[in-house]
Amino acid sequence: MSATHARILVDGASRLRFAPHVxxxxxxxRARWVVLAPERLLLxxxxxxxxxxxxxxxxxxxxxxxxxxxRFEAPRDVxxxxxxxxxxxxxDKGMLAP
Amino acid sequence: xxxxxxxxxxxxxxxxxxxxxxxxxCSNPLALERASAELDEAGWRRVLSEAAALGVLQxxxxxxEPLVRRDLAALVRHAAVAGLxxxxxxxxxxxxxxxxxxxxxxxxxHVQLSFQDAExxxxxxxxxxxxxxxxxxxxxxxxxxxxxxxxxNAVMHRQNLERLPEMIALALALGxxxxxxxxxxxxxxxxxxxxxxxxxxxxLERASALVEDxxxxxxxxxxxxxxxxxxxxxxxxxxxxGWGRQFxxxxxxxxxxxxxxxxxxxxxxxxxxxxxxxxxxWYRSDAFNRYRGTSxxxxxxxxxxxxxxxxxxxxxxxxxxxxxxxRTDPACALAPDRGLLDAARQDAAAPPGEFVYRQIGAxxxxx
Numbered sequence: 259m260s261a262t263h264a265r266i267l268v269d270g271a272s273r274l275r276f277a278p279h280v281x282x283x284x285x286x287x288r289a290r291w292v293v294l295a296p297e298r299l300l301l302x303x304x305x306x307x308x309x310x311x312x313x314x315x316x317x318x319x320x321x322x323x324x325x326x327x328x329r330f331e332a333p334r335d336v337x338x339x340x341x342x343x344x345x346x347x348x349x350d351k352g353m354l355a356p
Numbered sequence: 357x358x359x360x361x362x363x364x365x366x367x368x369x370x371x372x373x374x375x376x377x378x379x380x381x382c383s384n385p386l387a388l389e390r391a392s393a394e395l396d397e398a399g400w401r402r403v404l405s406e407a408a409a410l411g412v413l414q415x416x417x418x419x420x421e422p423l424v425r426r427d428l429a430a431l432v433r434h435a436a437v438a439g440l441x442x443x444x445x446x447x448x449x450x451x452x453x454x455x456x457x458x459x460x461x462x463x464x465x466h467v468q469l470s471f472q473d474a475e476x477x478x479x480x481x482x483x484x485x486x487x488x489x490x491x492x493x494x495x496x497x498x499x500x501x502x503x504x505x506x507x508x509n510a511v512m513h514r515q516n517l518e519r520l521p522e523m524i525a526l527a528l529a530l531g532x533x534x535x536x537x538x539x540x541x542x543x544x545x546x547x548x549x550x551x552x553x554x555x556x557x558x559x560l561e562r563a564s565a566l567v568e569d570x571x572x573x574x575x576x577x578x579x580x581x582x583x584x585x586x587x588x589x590x591x592x593x594x595x596x597x598g599w600g601r602q603f604x605x606x607x608x609x610x611x612x613x614x615x616x617x618x619x620x621x622x623x624x625x626x627x628x629x630x631x632x633x634x635x636x637x638w639y640r641s642d643a644f645n646r647y648r649g650t651s652x653x654x655x656x657x658x659x660x661x662x663x664x665x666x667x668x669x670x671x672x673x674x675x676x677x678x679x680x681x682x683r684t685d686p687a688c689a690l691a692p693d694r695g696l697l698d699a700a701r702q703d704a705a706a707p708p709g710e711f712v713y714r715q716i717g718a719x720x721x722x723x
Contacts, residue, residue: 265576279465279505281441287363287411294413294441296466296505296534299365350576352505352533 266356268319268346270338275315277355282310295353309341313354319345361600361639361648363411367440368418368605368616371400371428375421377447378484378713379472381511381546381553384420385619388716389608397427399629401434403606406634408438412604415440420608423450429458436463443468445509448495449488460502467499468507468536473515474522482515484713496530507534512563513553514708520563524570528578535578537567539585542700543617543672545714550700552708557701560588586687587697591662592669593687599647599671604638612637614644617672621681647671652682656690 268274276282281294291307293300302310308329312322323341327334348354373388395403404415415435422428423446435442443466444459471492473479479489499506508527512520520537527535539560540546540553555563567582574580586592596603596615605613610629613619619626624646627637638644646652650663657668669685677686677696684691 277505278503281465285411285413292413294465296507297414297416297443297468299413351579 266349268342268349270320270323270342271318272345272356273315273318274313274345274349274354274356276313277352280353282313293353295351298351298353300353306344309344313345362602364407364604364638365412365602366414366416366604367403367407367412368416368603369400369403369431370418370420370605370607370616371422371425371431372420372608373716374424375419375447375714376424376449376485377421377488378715379482379511379545380484380549380711380713381513381540382714383541383544383546383616384714385617386544386548387619388420388714390716393609394425395606395608395610395629397430399610400427400431403610403629403634404431404435404440405438406629407604408435408440410635410638413441414443416443416445418445421447421450423455429455429462432459432464433462441465446470446495447483447488448492449485451495451498453498456498456502460504464504466505466507468509469496469499470509470511471523471526472511474519474526475516478516478519482711484711493530496532500531505534506530506532507536508532509536509538511538511540512555513540514555514559514704515553517555517559517563520566524566524574524578524580528574533579534581536581536583537563538581538583539563541583541586541673543676544620545712547676548712549709551703551706552711554587554701554704555585556704557588559704560585586670586673586685587701589687590689591687592666592673592685594666595670595672595685598667600638600644601648601667604634604644612641612643614647615670615672618643620672621675623681647682654682654684656688656692657684660690 285292291302312325323334323338327337345354372394373384374391432442442464444464445468448469469492472482476489480486496506510523542550546553567580571580599614605616606629611626612629613626624643626643627641653663653668657663669687671681673687674683674685675681678693683693686693686696
């Protein structure tokens, strides 16, 4: 299997963005955020939306966790575990990429 | 009840029934529409605009083979402008660089390409078209060169299931990010060909184990969707996510259906976009309301704690096997008609019959 066929593992230094042809946008009809992807459609909950809004290709995961820990006044290690697991899952599904 | 009906998420736009392939499990109805009956470009533009206004988020351009329509790129562009995420479901045999460039420029987001087998001679025999497999390989390469995400759709049955490992390898080699391993579902053409297609339980178990293994091995590399055939399931699939809950289908002639097989159901007057708006049809038509929610359900569905998980299974399968679309889907182990599946599964042990190939104007002799 070639190098392009390796799983990407995320960590605090990973800078992620939405993969090409994956759209994160606000749907006026349902008044909520949606993720549109090839034959997939996600309706993220409020917390997931807050995380995804910070996925911009510039910020690293550590920065995203710092931001959320400050705003939600929650323990950093708890936030870090949740955020990393969610973003790893979306990378595995091809929705996010470095 | 209308208070609980949400807007549809996705539209399957079956632009045409015309197709150069003749797959014996085609999901189109036995009575195929001719070109003269198809909605014109203006008609489809109106459907797309109404779908977006209704809350549809994704449109799947399908067929038949959607590339036989010369106005496909214009419709993709119309969908993109309306804010719809567009997906092309194609056999690939009519795709060339000029057509693909035109579609990419119009805003196409994704291509799903079907493969009939990993072995070229078998693939061409199943598709009923010489040289089809080679042309599909070329189409896949074009899609990847254009930077579009690719899904390989592998329809599996007793005549190709042993080559599932090669199908997975093919998807990887083509650079697909998703692979749909879709066992044939037995309505319409596939029901007419059930003896030629239904795998044995041993074949199926090997395939399921193989998919499970590949999913672990290829995590983060290839997403594998897997659809088990109802005939070997214990619980029915939530067909279309429930009747009239998430999905609508517009046929080539403009008939609006809760699923692509629903035209086979008797006793319905399915509405048409030629005489009503999509919103009217979605929220108020008898056809969409008849099996919506749970109040239509007979027992054992009505009192089942899974009634809002599998939504009573598939109405078309209930009709195909029992003659009554309102019965519990026999795919459920709790269904009173479950015995019908035991009889059907014996088809898998019989020698495969000849294919009844899909064609316009043919009347298939069922089984």
